[in-house]
Amino acid sequence: MxxxxxxxxxxxxxxxxxDCLVLSHRLAQWSSWAPTLEDDIALTNIALDLLGQxxxxxxxxxxxxxxGRTEDDYAFIRDEREFVNCLLVEQENGDFATTIVRQLLCSxxxxxxxxxLATSTDEQVAxxxxxxxxxxxxxxxxxxxxTVRLGDGTEExxxxxxxxxxxxxPFTGELFESDAVTSEASAIGxxxxxxxxxxxxxxxxxxVLRDATLVVPESSWAPTGGRQGLHTEPFGYxxxxxxxxxxxxxxxxx
Amino acid sequence: xxxxDEIRSAAGAIPDPEMPALTxxxxxxxxxxxxxxxGHVDVDITPTYSGCPALDTIREDVERCIRDQxxxxxxxxxxxxxxxxxxxxxxxxxxxxxxxxxxxxRQHGFDLTLLTVAVQCPRCESSRTxxxxxxxxxxxxxxxxxxxxxxxFPHFKEH
Numbered sequence: 001m002x003x004x005x006x007x008x009x010x011x012x013x014x015x016x017x018x019d020c021l022v023l024s025h026r027l028a029q030w031s032s033w034a035p036t037l038e039d040d041i042a043l044t045n046i047a048l049d050l051l052g053q054x055x056x057x058x059x060x061x062x063x064x065x066x067x068g069r070t071e072d073d074y075a076f077i078r079d080e081r082e083f084v085n086c087l088l089v090e091q092e093n094g095d096f097a098t099t100i101v102r103q104l105l106c107s108x109x110x111x112x113x114x115x116x117l118a119t120s121t122d123e124q125v126a127x128x129x130x131x132x133x134x135x136x137x138x139x140x141x142x143x144x145x146x147t148v149r150l151g152d153g154t155e156e157x158x159x160x161x162x163x164x165x166x167x168x169x170p171f172t173g174e175l176f177e178s179d180a181v182t183s184e185a186s187a188i189g190x191x192x193x194x195x196x197x198x199x200x201x202x203x204x205x206x207x208v209l210r211d212a213t214l215v216v217p218e219s220s221w222a223p224t225g226g227r228q229g230l231h232t233e234p235f236g237y238x239x240x241x242x243x244x245x246x247x248x249x250x251x252x253x254x
Numbered sequence: 255x256x257x258x259d260e261i262r263s264a265a266g267a268i269p270d271p272e273m274p275a276l277t278x279x280x281x282x283x284x285x286x287x288x289x290x291x292x293g294h295v296d297v298d299i300t301p302t303y304s305g306c307p308a309l310d311t312i313r314e315d316v317e318r319c320i321r322d323q324x325x326x327x328x329x330x331x332x333x334x335x336x337x338x339x340x341x342x343x344x345x346x347x348x349x350x351x352x353x354x355x356x357x358x359x360r361q362h363g364f365d366l367t368l369l370t371v372a373v374q375c376p377r378c379e380s381s382r383t384x385x386x387x388x389x390x391x392x393x394x395x396x397x398x399x400x401x402x403x404x405x406x407f408p409h410f411k412e413h
Contacts, residue, residue: 038386038387038389038397041387041389041390041391042387042388042389045389045393046389048303048305048306048307048393049303049304049305049393050305051304051305052301052303052304052305052306053304053305055304055305056304056334123335124334126335127333127334127335127337128304128334130334130335130336130337131301131303131304131334131337131338132304134337134413135303135304138388138389138411141388142388142389
């Protein structure tokens, strides 16, 4: 496929931004649908933090790729295949258990990543990351509380958590994959080697799952491809919905 | 034309759009105001949270305020580093928050852990309160309940 942006640094910041935007949109889809008012507010607050993090990184990507694109250009006028987010963030919300498991897996990964990016050689990336560390630790706390409460809850809530975990776990392998882009990013001190984030991620997630009386699933299926723009089926529908207004009324502002 | 101190205090007195009892100076959002020899004004503001939706409004309010001070040439920059912290909130801001019904954030200690003081109920001043929800009506607030008077109240989260 045609490269979306030139240069490994721009691809790296774009990937990180796309993870934030896509997860933000998924969480925003809960607005007015969450099981309690408090969680409607919590999920949309988390979505807002992620949107802010995405904006900071899109702004930096535009400088790195030299195209002068705006944040809206990245969000609204790229096609599905041009998004380079990981597959985990694009998975459908499902029931509340599925969203909580996805939040636990994602926020634990993002917190480890932001902590590493806070010392990035790229000052703007480091600035976005330093703010994001504080925000994401709240996101991880929220997911942790709910994981324990539902996993170690009723028979029904335990079963739902178990099946959510089985469905989402295979997508976590992709988070720690290296390729030419991550190698270049780590060589220039822009971002960490993804594998270096694994021990902390695995340690934290296993601890929480144990507290939640859940077992880490065994899986040999490890889907990948998001970083190359090859997405799972639900993503196309999400992008169509997310971009609908901007595609129908180009340049719309409010 | 007004002096730099006058511009700075005028900009600092702009109310926060989401918590109008507080000014952007009280919250530590206004970071710097500079005027160069040609009369160009640069203003630095910082967001409380990454996606804070009030920031665009604050930027417009600052631009309008500086122009009203007699400086038509103004640039408002959004700076992320160093990251905003509730420790930058002024003492006056904390008092106003409490009067507004929001428990103010506690100060961080030297090691960045929170000083072990209780969050007080802004209504009855009881120190026996507990958190109901991490997230509240804005990104910077949590919801707590007082064990003394039973009322729920917002708490400006330490950040």
